[in-house]
Amino acid sequence: MATAITAIVKSRMCKISSLLLMRSLIKIPNVISPVISPSPLQISNKTLILSDYLTRNYHDGRPRGSLWRGKKMIGKEAIFVILGLKRFKDDEEKLGKFIKSHVLRLLKMDMVAVLNELERQEETSLAVKMFWVIKKQDWYRPDVYLYKDLIIALAKSKKMDEAMQLWESMRKENLYPDSQTYTEVIRGFLRNGSPADAMNIFEDMKQSPDPPEELPFRILLKGLLPHPLLRNKVKQDFEEIFPDQRIYDPPEEIFGLR
Numbered sequence: 587m588a589t590a591i592t593a594i595v596k597s598r599m600c601k602i603s604s605l606l607l608m609r610s611l612i613k614i615p616n617v618i619s620p621v622i623s624p625s626p627l628q629i630s631n632k633t634l635i636l637s638d639y640l641t642r643n644y645h646d647g648r649p650r651g652s653l654w655r656g657k658k659m660i661g662k663e664a665i666f667v668i669l670g671l672k673r674f675k676d677d678e679e680k681l682g683k684f685i686k687s688h689v690l691r692l693l694k695m696d697m698v699a700v701l702n703e704l705e706r707q708e709e710t711s712l713a714v715k716m717f718w719v720i721k722k723q724d725w726y727r728p729d730v731y732l733y734k735d736l737i738i739a740l741a742k743s744k745k746m747d748e749a750m751q752l753w754e755s756m757r758k759e760n761l762y763p764d765s766q767t768y769t770e771v772i773r774g775f776l777r778n779g780s781p782a783d784a785m786n787i788f789e790d791m792k793q794s795p796d797p798p799e800e801l802p803f804r805i806l807l808k809g810l811l812p813h814p815l816l817r818n819k820v821k822q823d824f825e826e827i828f829p830d831q832r833i834y835d836p837p838e839e840i841f842g843l844r
Contacts, residue, residue, distance in 0.1 A: 660703060664696040668703055671712045685719060694725050701732070705739045713739065714748055721755075728759040734767050741774030746783070749774065757790075765799040772802055776809035784809065785816055792823070800828060807833060 660668075667688055674680040692700065697720050704713040717736055720726055733756040740749035749771060756763065763771075768791045775784035788806055791798060803824045810817035821833060 660699050661696055663692060664699045664703070667692060667696070667700050671700075671704070671716070672709065675709070675712055681715075685715070689716070689719055694723070697723070698732075702735070705735050708739065708743065710736075710739050710743050710745060710748070714752070717752070728761055730756065730761040730763065733761065734763060737763070737767055738770045741770045744774065744778060746771075746774055746778050746780070750783075762794045762796065764796070765802060768794075769802045769805055773805050773809070776805070781810060781813050781816060785820075788820065798827060800824075800831065803828075811836070 670684050670688060671681070674684050689697070689700075697716070701713055701716045701720060704710075704716055713736055717732065720732070733752055737749050737752050737756075740746070740752070753763075753771070768787060771787050772784045775781070775787065784806060788802070791802060803820060806820050807817060807824065810820060824831070824833060
């Protein structure tokens with residue numbers, strides 16, 4: 587009998603404890619934290635959840651919206667222009683009208699984004715047209731990096747005539763390319779079977795205010811193996827500029843030089 591009474595008392599005590607705990611928990615949302623005060627605004631008479639409140643009010647200092655774009659993010663206007671240019675690229679008349687009606691309306695940031703994306707997609711002919719459009723804008727300032735990426739893209743696509751048009755324009759603006767650009771253009775001419783043009787770029791490289799690097803020399807030395815006279819001239823310059831470096835000279839009979 588005593589055991590049954592004890593069990594009933596313990597059961598009632600547990601129920602009372604549970605009720606007290608629930609009441610204490612119910613009162614918690616009404617307590618305003620001294621550190622983070624929830625907004626008084628209520629939506630549809632429902633209490634604003636604290637986590638949602640913190641998420642919507644958190645700001646990391648960066649501007650929001652279209653003004654904040656990463657390198658790989660392109661605006662809607664730029665995407666529309668890229669699709670339009672690709673659509674009309676085989677029709678010069680429609681392409682010209684599209685450039686006047688849509689491309690010229692783009693902001694500076696969007697124009698540069700279109701140029702970069704066309705280069706990435708290897709649409710080099712359209713990229714060249716876009717470059718000339720940019721060059722005519724009032725805000726344009728000579729920038730060697732705009733030239734660099736496009737010239738390299740053209741050289742890799744074996745479009746050396748277009749690459750040299752940009753090269754001449756770049757030099758008229760007193761801009762000198764970097765070693766990577768020299769290397770790719772020299773490689774492009776050698777691949778195109780034009781060693782004389784490659785030598786012209788080599789001479790231009792020696793006039794650059796930046797100190798030359800080894801890679802363009804080595805690409806030229808390798809490509810000029812069938813042309814010993816030109817190669818010897820480059821070899822002499824290489825040995826003067828890089829006296830501690832060695833050049834591999836294959837046996838002459840391999841190339842029928844004897």
